[in-house]
Amino acid sequence: xxxxxxxxxxxxxxxxxxxxxTCNYTNYSPAYLxxxxxxxxxxPVFLLLIRENEKEKRKERLKVTFDTTLKQSLFHITASxxxxxxxxxxxxxxxxxxxxxxxxxxxxxxKP
Amino acid sequence: GAGVSQSPSNKVTEKGKDVELRCDPISGHTxxxxxRQSLGQGLEFLIYFQGNSAPDKSGLPSDxxxxxxxxxxxxxxxxxxxxxxxxxxxxxxxxxxxxxYNEQFFGPGTRxxxx
Numbered sequence: 380x381x382x383x384x385x386x387x388x389x390x391x392x393x394x395x396x397x398x399x400x401t402c403n404y405t406n407y408s409p410a411y412l413x414x415x416x417x418x419x420x421x422x423p424v425f426l427l428l429i430r431e432n433e434k435e436k437r438k439e440r441l442k443v444t445f446d447t448t449l450k451q452s453l454f455h456i457t458a459s460x461x462x463x464x465x466x467x468x469x470x471x472x473x474x475x476x477x478x479x480x481x482x483x484x485x486x487x488x489x490k491p
Numbered sequence: 492g493a494g495v496s497q498s499p500s501n502k503v504t505e506k507g508k509d510v511e512l513r514c515d516p517i518s519g520h521t522x523x524x525x526x527r528q529s530l531g532q533g534l535e536f537l538i539y540f541q542g543n544s545a546p547d548k549s550g551l552p553s554d555x556x557x558x559x560x561x562x563x564x565x566x567x568x569x570x571x572x573x574x575x576x577x578x579x580x581x582x583x584x585x586x587x588x589x590x591x592y593n594e595q596f597f598g599p600g601t602r603x604x605x606x
Contacts, residue, residue: 422582423595425594425595476547477522477524481526481533481534481536482533
């Protein structure tokens with residue numbers, strides 16, 4: 380069956396450290412993968428998109444990798460700050476329609 | 492510019508009643524999506540529109556759920572004879588199109604509680 384899995388346990392790290400979140404998928408061959416941030420009581424906000432032919436993408440303190448052999452994407456936040464505390468969702472398209480399938484999200488807590 | 496808006500922000504209803512949830516997408520966005528998010532869960536795809544047509548309704552949980560979009564803009568999600576398991580946050584998103592690589596812009600959601 381098709382699945383997208385993110386670590387359901389919250390990730391707690393100290394301010395200044397690098398946070399690494401994992402997104403694994405099964406029985407999909409996505410052309411790209413997206414990462415979103417969601418704060419409590421709000422809708423998700425787009426962060427980054429990485430295409431299947433890209434190994435790595437960076438945006439300021441964010442870095443995403445995409446390994447189509449391992450069927451895995453890693454999302455890194457370097458020099459983390461308490462303001463980075465949120466739930467991070469990965470999403471991928473099951474086809475060519477723009478429809479997205481989301482993982483359940485991983486909650487990150489950055490402590491000062 | 493204005494983002495995606497949804498109304499109402501909160502809706503409490505009694506089991507068996509019908510509810511209508513509204514989504515106003517970003518102007519010029521041709522694609523519109525509805526998702527549902529239960530407490531502590533990820534987003535569950537319901538339906539998407541390209542213009543006024545809905546090529547993919549595969550996520551609608553039952554025939555009690557329906558959605559329409561008029562004028563390529565506003566969309567309404569209707570739930571008939573609501574059940575307690577319908578309680579969730581209903582999120583709407585829009586994007587420039589349904590082509591690849593389009594990021595989705597989400598509204599704040601409507602929190603539905605069925606008593």
